Amino acid sequence: MQIDIVSLITIFILAVFVGNEIINKVPPTLHTPLMSGSNAISGIAIVGAILAILVDGGEISKYIGLAALICATINVVGGFLVTDRMLKMFKKK
């Protein structure tokens, strides 16, 4: 697969700008859920982990992929659940 580094950098820069726009609007009250929620999103490495676990891949890289998968899944599942647990508590009387 031909890697087009310029389009990848374009995507990266634009995503940083989008991130800046939306995150600046998050109020201080929700900074902890923002952090744990965005942390769960960084568990997107789960995608890379799955792609590393191939039948025809080498044994070593396969098991390193498994380690990545376990870490990333903890991050994703734990991150989203704990964020939800927190957000459930934010109430206005």
Added chain:
Amino acid sequence: MEPIQITNILYLFSAIAFILGIKRLSHPKTARSGNLLSSLGMLIAVIATLTYPGKEFDFTLILAGVAIGAVIGLIFATRVQMTEMPQMVAIFNGLGGAASAFVASSEFLSSPNSPFIIVCLSVFIGSLTFTGSFIAFGKLQGFISGRAITFKGQQAINAIIALLSISIILAPGLFFESSIYAGYLNAFYIVIALALLLGIGLTIPIGGADMPVVISLLNSYSGIAAAATGFLINNNALIISGSLVGASGLILTNIMCKGMNRSLANVIFGAVGAETSGGGSEGGKEINIKSYSTTEAAMILDAAEKIIIVPGYGLAVAQAQHVAREVAESLETMGKKVLYAIHPVAGRMPGHMNVLLAEANVSYDVLKDLDEINPEFEDCDVALILGANDVVNPAARHDQSSPIYGMPILNVDKSRTVIINKRSMNPGFAGVQNELFGYDNSIMVFGDAKDMLNDLLKEVKEL
């Protein structure tokens, strides 16, 4: 349409879900649905990956990995106490960094022709995030000293490690037999080892009060590591999500630094909060404090009309958020106005106090941030300080020799009376004695926040 295009369109959907999900976090009413949307985005990304064209996956192993990870994540997420949330976030950051580093390593070991600089960048940031986060976790959990740990030449060592890593990443040929895979492999292992060391070296000198900055920064790193890995495996989902998280962490880091009026460099290299012997600006100054009982404190509160509660890390340590809310409610039923003042760096991570008080069922609209609450102290009868210290130290406004000089603080001293609850007279995490305690309008009520508030609750109810 080619199958790979369908995969990429699904990745686009998941990116949109993440962006809209974070956008909905801008209000407590929509926040929960936003988080749900983000998790849906993750599900789409996983499904898209499992159907990736031209790849033959080892599904047994994948299922096993997901099952193990999901169970551990579930246990963590449901068992953790709200007061331990900073530790939890630190662990998750560390695992995110580790995951990215593992993915990049796996890629490098299976296809040695991968661009070496990107491989190294990704394992470097990922490994540094991993050890940095676990040191932060250890400090927050009390496994290692929460104070800044410093020694001579510490920064020189960190600088050498960083420079060495950069040179190996940029020019492995200078150090090892160039263009031979074995040489690159050695360079790769050394880069990992150096990054793991640097993560420890950079986090260990950071004191407890600076933790909010470090946690946000590590959060950012975990995103950048994912984005770097995205470049390596040519995957849009990783690049977009990683950059979003990277940006989010950097913005929070910036907000936290502003909250302390310090530069990021000063937080990372300043080592504020180290054990200092004698020194310090207030070292020689005697302050006379007035120690009151809870009965007397209750009588002062009885005469007050407007009360502002200032929570700090001490409240979290004592798990006193629930009883604090009960005291506030009793005072409200007596017709008094009660507000909460939340300093941006109160606690050990951004928004720490807000989460604790939300857990205790305090309505989020009575939690006021610095700019909103400071004018309120002018006509406030009692400021009740629960386990906060440096964020209410008036020295930050006028004492140029104080390490916290210039930090925006809550102007509690403008209130008619300041009631300060503290365990003892130990200085705060910045290691600075608080001159507020000696002010004419300040009174101290010593004791554990939870015990003190329980006593106070009884007294207030008897009024």
